[in-house]
Amino acid sequence: MTINSHQDHTASYYAATANKQTVYEQLNGHKKTDVSVIGAGFTGISTALHLAERGYKVHVLEANKVGWGASGRNGGQMIGGISGESRLSRDLSKINEKIVFEMGWQGHKIIRDRVKKYNIKCDLKNGYIDVAIKPKHVRDLENYSKVLDEYNFDFGQELLNRDEVRETLGTEKYIGGLKINYNGHLHPLNLCIGEADAASDLGVVINEKSPVTKIIHGAKPVVETSKGSVEADFVVLAGNAYHFLEPKLRGAVLPVKSFIIGSEPLSTDLVNRINPQDLAVCDPNYILEYFRLSADKRLLFGRRFPYFGDNPDIIKKALIPKMLQVYPILKNTEFEFGWGGTIGVTVNRVPQLGRISDNVFYSQGYSGHGVNVTHLAGQIMADIVGGTAERFDVFSKIKPVIFPGQHLFRNQLVSLGMLYYRLIDAL
Numbered sequence: 337m338t339i340n341s342h343q344d345h346t347a348s349y350y351a352a353t354a355n356k357q358t359v360y361e362q363l364n365g366h367k368k369t370d371v372s373v374i375g376a377g378f379t380g381i382s383t384a385l386h387l388a389e390r391g392y393k394v395h396v397l398e399a400n401k402v403g404w405g406a407s408g409r410n411g412g413q414m415i416g417g418i419s420g421e422s423r424l425s426r427d428l429s430k431i432n433e434k435i436v437f438e439m440g441w442q443g444h445k446i447i448r449d450r451v452k453k454y455n456i457k458c459d460l461k462n463g464y465i466d467v468a469i470k471p472k473h474v475r476d477l478e479n480y481s482k483v484l485d486e487y488n489f490d491f492g493q494e495l496l497n498r499d500e501v502r503e504t505l506g507t508e509k510y511i512g513g514l515k516i517n518y519n520g521h522l523h524p525l526n527l528c529i530g531e532a533d534a535a536s537d538l539g540v541v542i543n544e545k546s547p548v549t550k551i552i553h554g555a556k557p558v559v560e561t562s563k564g565s566v567e568a569d570f571v572v573l574a575g576n577a578y579h580f581l582e583p584k585l586r587g588a589v590l591p592v593k594s595f596i597i598g599s600e601p602l603s604t605d606l607v608n609r610i611n612p613q614d615l616a617v618c619d620p621n622y623i624l625e626y627f628r629l630s631a632d633k634r635l636l637f638g639r640r641f642p643y644f645g646d647n648p649d650i651i652k653k654a655l656i657p658k659m660l661q662v663y664p665i666l667k668n669t670e671f672e673f674g675w676g677g678t679i680g681v682t683v684n685r686v687p688q689l690g691r692i693s694d695n696v697f698y699s700q701g702y703s704g705h706g707v708n709v710t711h712l713a714g715q716i717m718a719d720i721v722g723g724t725a726e727r728f729d730v731f732s733k734i735k736p737v738i739f740p741g742q743h744l745f746r747n748q749l750v751s752l753g754m755l756y757y758r759l760i761d762a763l
């Protein structure tokens with residue numbers, strides 16, 4: 337794996353090891369299409385690819401670069417389920433509960449199929465473990481394992497006791513775990529770039545460095561940038577936490593930063609001591625810690641802390657002591673990367689898929705659990721454009737709750753929120 341220097345993405349491990357630098361030209365002039373998509377993260381690109389596979393003409397407008405947002409910066413953990421799943425299922429019949437459960441695993445299939453079909457090199461691997469810190473977490477994992485059993489599907493799950501987790505992860509920190517082999521991990525920026533390539537090969541027009549500044553609603557909505565415009569039958573808003581254009585969605589999603597540090601490549605001896613099975617790992621706290629090894633055996637360790645900038649030194653200084661609580665054995669390891677990204681969090685944690693009008697749809701607010709769900713969402717966006725609303729309506733009937741005063745007091749709200757969740761984690 338070679339390290340290169342791409343300036344347009346944040347200075348992440350992923351940007352440094354991207355398969356290529358995407359070069360899609362800026363929008364220039366007036367264009368017409370079937371569907372215009374705002375945002376080229378997983379939601380936008382996944383939507384575009386699903387639509388193109390069904391024969392639609394699609395035009396994607398991205399303010400920065402393909403995968404520039406959370407999609408190109410995240411922990412790369414492909415984890416089943418949907419954030420807020422119990423809220424989603426609450427008012428549903430048993431049959432529809434099953435639909436929600438199955439939707440929670442659909443993104444994995446879409447990703448695996450695409451990686452294979454389009455030969456996307458993104459270090460996709462099976463293997464994941466949820467770890468427990470308190471006895472309550474162990475009970476939660478036992479219950480979740482039973483739920484997985486009920487669906488009679490080969491998740492390859494296995495409950496581990498304290499000793500087994502210590503052996504699997506080389507740390508004393510956890511008292512139990514649930515290993516799920518159907519989950520996994522991947523290089524998210526390379527996945528997004530590969531999917532964009534596939535979409536482009538199918539005729540999708542992608543414009544980078546083309547921030548949409550205005551949406552003119554109507555029978556044929558028009559989206560405008562400083563140098564051009566696109567008229568379409570449908571518009572899909574896929575800007576997630578970075579999107580502040582549409583007044584009706586303002587305050588629906590709280591942008592919360594999460595940060596990751598990346599080490600130098602670890603020796604085989606260290607790898608064998610801390611993660612010989614190459615699992616992605618997630619703890620159950622609200623302010624959770626997540627980590628895994630990259631393909632070239634760096635530890636990528638992520639966590640939130642109350643900071644709104646992107647200075648790598650500040651990020652490393654905050655996260656390295658947390659990482660050392662898990663792996664004191666890494667006290668002499670160099671950390672070469674430190675970066676952050678913005679997560680779109682909703683009040684009830686349920687992703688928001690809905691409509692602004694008959695021909696303008698949106699999908700956002702995966703609340704930190706988006707690698708698989710964005711891929712499902714893209715499929716559901718393609719469905720609704722085609723007139724099929726069954727799965728879309730499971731989400732759209734839950735109306736977004738607005739965070740009051742968010743555009744004025746965003747950072748204060750995030751700090752307050754973190755304080756609240758730290759208190760809950762401490763209980």
Ligand SMILES: Cc1cc2nc3c(=O)[nH]c(=O)nc-3n(C[C@H](O)[C@H](O)[C@H](O)COP(=O)(O)OP(=O)(O)OC[C@H]3O[C@@H](n4cnc5c(N)ncnc54)[C@H](O)[C@@H]3O)c2cc1C
Pocket residue numbers: 374375376377378379380397398399400401402403404405406407408409410411412413414415546547548549574575576577578579580581593594595596626638676677678679680699700702703704705706707708710
């Ligand atoms: C640090 C971090 C770690 C995470 N770890 C995980 C993980 O391990 N597993 C997991 O499942 N999820 C994780 N997530 C969440 C996951 O990354 C997101 O849910 C998902 O990537 C959201 O994808 P998206 O396409 O909706 O948004 P984004 O990837 O943020 O893309 C939105 C895009 O829209 C563009 N845009 C916005 N406004 C406009 C405009 N006006 N005009 C044109 N373009 C616009 C932006 O430039 C951006 O590129 C993590 C997130 C972060 C930040």
